[in-house]
Amino acid sequence: MAGDGITGGCQCGAVRYRMAAPPERTGICFCRMCQKSSGNYFAAHSSTTEANLTWTNGEIAVFRSSEAAERGYCRDCGTPLTYALRGSGRISVTSGSLDDPSAFPPSTAYGVEGRPPWFDEVCRLEGPRTEDDIPATELPRFRSRQHPDHD
Secondary structure (H helix, E strand, O other): EOOOOOEEEOOOOOOOOEEEEOEEEEEOOHHHHHHHOOOOOEEEEEEEEEHEEEEEEEEOOEEOOOOOOEEEEEOOOOEEEEEEEEEOOOOEEHHHEEEOOOHHHOOOEEEHHOOOHHHHHHOOOOOOOOHHHHHHHHHHHHHHOOOOOOO
């Protein structure tokens, strides 16, 4: 988090944003629509007012996922970036798109009917660090082209 707000953006850096104040709450949602929109078992969102969010680079593309909701994403790399109930004055950014997502742990869960029965076991799985499975000679091929987690 920078002193001038909380920043985030998409994987390629084409879209960046800044929040003037921290999100009011962070939650995860297991509903089927959030699963589909994130391509994962749940979506994590950090909620704020539209007035608190400024786009500092690029524009989001928007998909109306229902009559009530729309979801923003980067049209270049496909990163899911926002969820908003139309007309509410509120918007949620995807927590993983924050430059420091660990600063805002979720405090609530929604759509728990979609939570897989084995989900509680996921965080107890053991495994190696990413680099541990890649031979040193192959590491250059895996160098990230991802935008850094800062402006």
